[in-house]
Amino acid sequence: MNSNDAIGRWLDTAAARATAGLAERTSRRGVLARLGAILAGAGALPLLPVARVFGAEADGGETPEPTGLREFGDPQSCDYWRYCALGGALCSCCGGSANTCPPGAEPSPITWVGTCRNPADGKQYLISYNDCCGKSTCPRCFCHRTEGAKPVYFPSKSSNVLWCFGVESNAYHCTMAAVIGEAPEAEAADESAAEQ
Amino acid sequence: MTRAASAGAWRAALALLAICWACVGAADADRAARYDYLLHCSGCHRVDGAGEPPEVPTLRGPVGKLLATAEGRDYIVRVPEVAQSPLDDAALARLLNWMLREFNGDTLPKDFRPMQAEEVAAARRRVLADPLRARAAIMYSDAE
Numbered sequence: 001m002n003s004n005d006a007i008g009r010w011l012d013t014a015a016a017r018a019t020a021g022l023a024e025r026t027s028r029r030g031v032l033a034r035l036g037a038i039l040a041g042a043g044a045l046p047l048l049p050v051a052r053v054f055g056a057e058a059d060g061g062e063t064p065e066p067t068g069l070r071e072f073g074d075p076q077s078c079d080y081w082r083y084c085a086l087g088g089a090l091c092s093c094c095g096g097s098a099n100t101c102p103p104g105a106e107p108s109p110i111t112w113v114g115t116c117r118n119p120a121d122g123k124q125y126l127i128s129y130n131d132c133c134g135k136s137t138c139p140r141c142f143c144h145r146t147e148g149a150k151p152v153y154f155p156s157k158s159s160n161v162l163w164c165f166g167v168e169s170n171a172y173h174c175t176m177a178a179v180i181g182e183a184p185e186a187e188a189a190d191e192s193a194a195e196q
Numbered sequence: 197m198t199r200a201a202s203a204g205a206w207r208a209a210l211a212l213l214a215i216c217w218a219c220v221g222a223a224d225a226d227r228a229a230r231y232d233y234l235l236h237c238s239g240c241h242r243v244d245g246a247g248e249p250p251e252v253p254t255l256r257g258p259v260g261k262l263l264a265t266a267e268g269r270d271y272i273v274r275v276p277e278v279a280q281s282p283l284d285d286a287a288l289a290r291l292l293n294w295m296l297r298e299f300n301g302d303t304l305p306k307d308f309r310p311m312q313a314e315e316v317a318a319a320r321r322r323v324l325a326d327p328l329r330a331r332a333a334i335m336y337s338d339a340e
Contacts, residue, residue, distance in 0.1 A: 109248050112239045126234050156239060156277070166248040180243060181234050184227045 065099065065179045070120035078143035082127050084116035085149040087159035088175035091132055093141035099178040101132035107176070108133055110165035112156060114148040115183060124183035133164035135173040228287070229294030236281055237295075245299040255295060260303030263296065267334050273311070273319035275327050280320075286313040288320070 073080040075098040076090060082098055083090070095102030111130045118125055150157035164170045234243065237255075241247045245255035262268030272292065273279060281288060289311040296304055324330050 109242060110240055110252065113235055115235065126231070128239065156236075166251065180238070181231065184224070184231055 066125075066182055069125075069179060070118065072118060072120035076141060078141070078145060081118050081120075082116055082125075082177035082179065083143055084145055084147040085114045085127070085159050086129055086175055086177055087144050087146070087149070088131070088142065088172070089138040090141035090143060091138075091174040091176040094138035094174045096132065096174065096176060099176050101130075101176065102135075102138070102174065104135055105132035105173045106134045106167045106169070107131075108164050108167050111163050112158065112161070113180065114157065116147065116177075125179050126181040126183065128178045128180045129159065129163070129175055130178060131163040131175050132173045133167045134169040134171055137172055138174040225290055226294055229290045230298075232283060232287060232291045233295060236283065237277075237291075245295070256299045257303055260296060260300030260305075262334065263300075263308055264305045265334065265337075267337070269311075270319050271324070271327075271330055271334055273316050274322055274324045274330075276323055278320070279323040285317040285320070289313045289316045292316070 075082075075092040078086075078090070080098070091101055091105075092098050096105070101107045108131045111128050113126055113128050115124045116127050117123070144159075146159060148157070149159040152158045152160050155161055162170070162172045163175075164172055240252045241255050242252075247254040247256075259272070262272060273288075278288070278292070283291060293310045296308070
């Protein structure tokens, strides 16, 4: 008898004892119930090792989108109401959404802010055009709308500037449009008068 | 109710109405100031004023201390992005007052007087060519 046989026999015995013990202590229903509880609970835990910068910002004082916001249009179309001054690729066509970056891309904390009118309720909203950075440019849904945007000599209101600042990589991936507030009625009236 | 008591009640009601009116006016001014902040400043200084140091300075905390001297008070209007903002003098004064109360309540001098449109108009005409040097000079003189 060689030593491999001895180890194999010891493993067999140990495994048989362990399974017999397990069978004595637990029922099949009990195992299923516990497994089910673990699987259901797993959804509540952040298991994927993805960058959660934007989530962290939201916890750290960023203004969440207004509750009860009525939507209008298709977020994967350049005509979508929030994109009235968006120049770049739509994150919603690249694995993200109208206000979240695609996985693996980092949202730039530095951005530019304009206003767009929501046809669903006729109100003006403040839109933050955050670029998502750190990956090569997404080749889908490229838009160029300029309502309220200014030429580059007014950089803080220019949609042509790449806004990948304050992030690890300056590589531009796509742009999202987050609603950060609603215009007071007086301001909205001024803007619609100025448009006429 | 006697005539005198009735007149007193009316006066009290009118005073209350005036106070409510003032409250509504102040709330409207705050809403407008916050809107201007979000539209013209928050893109770089972030919604909560934290900025992105060192490239984008924070507007929270220490900024309030600048208001302790006349030079510091002058400085926050003469900073290029403030002085050259697309806001008129009254709206800019309203924005600065809101910002200082909102972000610097703990460091603002107790005797802080709100900015007035005329003061803002005079200061913003003298845009700072070198704001970093001006700020260092103010902070250095403050330390002495």
